[in-house]
Amino acid sequence: MPDKTFEVLVVGAGPAGLAAACCASEAGRRTAVLDDNPAPGGQIWRGEGRRSSSPQAAYWLDRLRRSRAEVLCGVRVVADAGPGALLVDRDQDFFEVRYNTLILATGARERFLPFPGWTLPNVIGAGGLQALVKAGLPIVGQTVAVAGSGPLLLAVAAFLKKRGARVVLIAEQAPFPRLVRFGLGLMTEPAKLREALRLRWQLGGIRYRTGCWPLAAKGDDRLRGVTFSDGRKSWKQSCDYLACGFGLVPNLELPSLLGCEIRNGAVRVDEWQQTTIAGVLCAGETTGVGGLELALAEGQIAGWSAAGRHEHARALFGERARALRFKESLDRAFALRDELKTLVEADTLVCRCEDVPFHRLHKHESWRAAKLQTRCGMGPCQGRVCGPAVEFLLGWRVESVRPPILPIPLGRLAGRD
Amino acid sequence: MVEVNGTPVRVAEGDMVSTAVALAGDSAFRVSVNGEPRGPLCGMGICFECRVTIDGRAHCRACQTPCRPGMQVWTDARQDV
Numbered sequence: 001m002p003d004k005t006f007e008v009l010v011v012g013a014g015p016a017g018l019a020a021a022c023c024a025s026e027a028g029r030r031t032a033v034l035d036d037n038p039a040p041g042g043q044i045w046r047g048e049g050r051r052s053s054s055p056q057a058a059y060w061l062d063r064l065r066r067s068r069a070e071v072l073c074g075v076r077v078v079a080d081a082g083p084g085a086l087l088v089d090r091d092q093d094f095f096e097v098r099y100n101t102l103i104l105a106t107g108a109r110e111r112f113l114p115f116p117g118w119t120l121p122n123v124i125g126a127g128g129l130q131a132l133v134k135a136g137l138p139i140v141g142q143t144v145a146v147a148g149s150g151p152l153l154l155a156v157a158a159f160l161k162k163r164g165a166r167v168v169l170i171a172e173q174a175p176f177p178r179l180v181r182f183g184l185g186l187m188t189e190p191a192k193l194r195e196a197l198r199l200r201w202q203l204g205g206i207r208y209r210t211g212c213w214p215l216a217a218k219g220d221d222r223l224r225g226v227t228f229s230d231g232r233k234s235w236k237q238s239c240d241y242l243a244c245g246f247g248l249v250p251n252l253e254l255p256s257l258l259g260c261e262i263r264n265g266a267v268r269v270d271e272w273q274q275t276t277i278a279g280v281l282c283a284g285e286t287t288g289v290g291g292l293e294l295a296l297a298e299g300q301i302a303g304w305s306a307a308g309r310h311e312h313a314r315a316l317f318g319e320r321a322r323a324l325r326f327k328e329s330l331d332r333a334f335a336l337r338d339e340l341k342t343l344v345e346a347d348t349l350v351c352r353c354e355d356v357p358f359h360r361l362h363k364h365e366s367w368r369a370a371k372l373q374t375r376c377g378m379g380p381c382q383g384r385v386c387g388p389a390v391e392f393l394l395g396w397r398v399e400s401v402r403p404p405i406l407p408i409p410l411g412r413l414a415g416r417d
Numbered sequence: 418m419v420e421v422n423g424t425p426v427r428v429a430e431g432d433m434v435s436t437a438v439a440l441a442g443d444s445a446f447r448v449s450v451n452g453e454p455r456g457p458l459c460g461m462g463i464c465f466e467c468r469v470t471i472d473g474r475a476h477c478r479a480c481q482t483p484c485r486p487g488m489q490v491w492t493d494a495r496q497d498v
Contacts, residue, residue: 036462036481037461037462037481038481038483043461046461047431050431074481092474109459109461109463110459112458112459119449119453119455120454121444121445121446121454121455121456122444122456123458124456124457124458124460125458125459125460127459127460127461128457128458128459128460128461129460130460131459131460131461131480132433132435132436132439132457132460132480135432135433135435135436135460135480136428136429136431136432136433136435136436137435137436137439138436138439138440221444221445221454222444222445222454222456251463352449352455352458352464352466353450353465354450355449355450355451355453379465380465380468380476381463381464381465384463384464385458385459385463385464407465407476
């Protein structure tokens with residue numbers, strides 16, 4: 001494909017990226033939004049083009065079409081191609097996309113924590129199982145336990161139940177008193193309260209246990225059951241799937257590669273969503289995981305400010321501030337408990353790409369030393385799974401991203417000039 | 418219609434290759450460096466646990482690749498035996 005040039009380029013077509021692309025394009029800027037996935041919508045609105053269920057998703061996808069921003073799907077960013085350009089790959093076809101202003105909306109991924117048996121087939125992320133079912137995985141009549149932490153567990157359980165799964169348990173690690181405080185906080189947020197009540201209704205009779213987490217997954221060639229604990233007693237639950245994720249972490253690979261300052265595990269931005277690198281803005285979960293409303297507000301602010309429409313951007317500051325307060329209450333309610341650091345056993349694999357067990361890692365003093373000695377984080381996922389896990393388990397700072405940020409055949413890079 | 422490890426599998430419009438492999442009855446998509454069976458984890462193209470060989474090209478992410486008619490999919494789990 002020939003190289004392409006845009007005034008505003010948005011990376012990531014989730015809610016933040018869609019909102020940013022709409023605003024920049026509506027302001028008259030030649031705009032494109034690119035995404036690794038086959039269709040726009042991000043993880044939260046995955047499959048909405050195919051089977052619509054959210055009026056909000058329909059609104060933004062329609063607004064994107066009307067905005068005439070160019071949508072480049074199935075496109076992966078491979079490397080920084082010098083000032084104002086990214087090297088991208090679509091189906092093994094490499095080309096450059098050039099821009100005046102770049103908006104990063106790379107979203108977040110699930111945090112996985114290692115425990116015995118977590119590498120068995122059918123132990124899947126909570127959002128991960130939802131994505132696979134949206135992609136067609138048959139789930140009718142399958143027994144599913146949902147575990148980990150965060151509001152995503154409830155949304156996933158409701159979704160799976162609606163698609164015909166038998167959801168036997170939602171195990172939330174956060175303790176009940178913290179969730180009560182969080183619930184009371186929702187009283188001042190009518191939209192969030194409505195959402196919570198709607199979910200409660202959809203969940204019907206599914207057991208929601210707080211202060212409860214998986215100890216081990218058991219099986220042979222695939223999962224057969226899970227041992228859960230509430231810190232006092234443990235019990236076995238048989239199931240076909242364990243959908244398990246411990247909150248979300250921002251995707252920082254591309255912002256790091258471009259030199260954006262990272263602070264407290266998120267990209268640092270100013271009130272206009274501007275990063276510390278000139279001409280590079282950032283919006284949505286990448287600036288700190290805060291959910292849909294925050295992503296939409298930040299995306300719009302980034303889109304308008306990229307187009308120089310600061311008065312439009314400023315009009316959304318109040319909405320963003322409200323969403324930020326909600327984010328802080330989420331962080332407090334769903335902070336991970338220390339017991340989760342003790343689930344991993346000496347021979348539990350931490351790096352799934354290179355099969356590196358915990359006992360080979362913890363004797364090292366840093367991520368870098370462990371990588372050099374054990375190949376941890378050096379497989380195809382490049383530490384995207386084990387990185388957030390060891391950050392939590394060992395307190396290491398996981399960084400130093402190098403191009404290409406996703407694996408590509410060497411011949412492809414060499415052949416390109 | 419696609420083929421998974423030589424067996425025809427009927428998929429719906431828009432289904433991903435991960436669905437075809439599951440419909441073929443496999444929960445293991447690949448074999449790890451130490452020989453363990455592995456299946457999809459993240460469902461969104463990050464973990465690379467669902468990688469399979471599609472039409473002769475190795476290491477394709479099954480969860481990010483839409484099915485196309487006549488596609489030939491091989492899982493490592495079967496190929497290495």
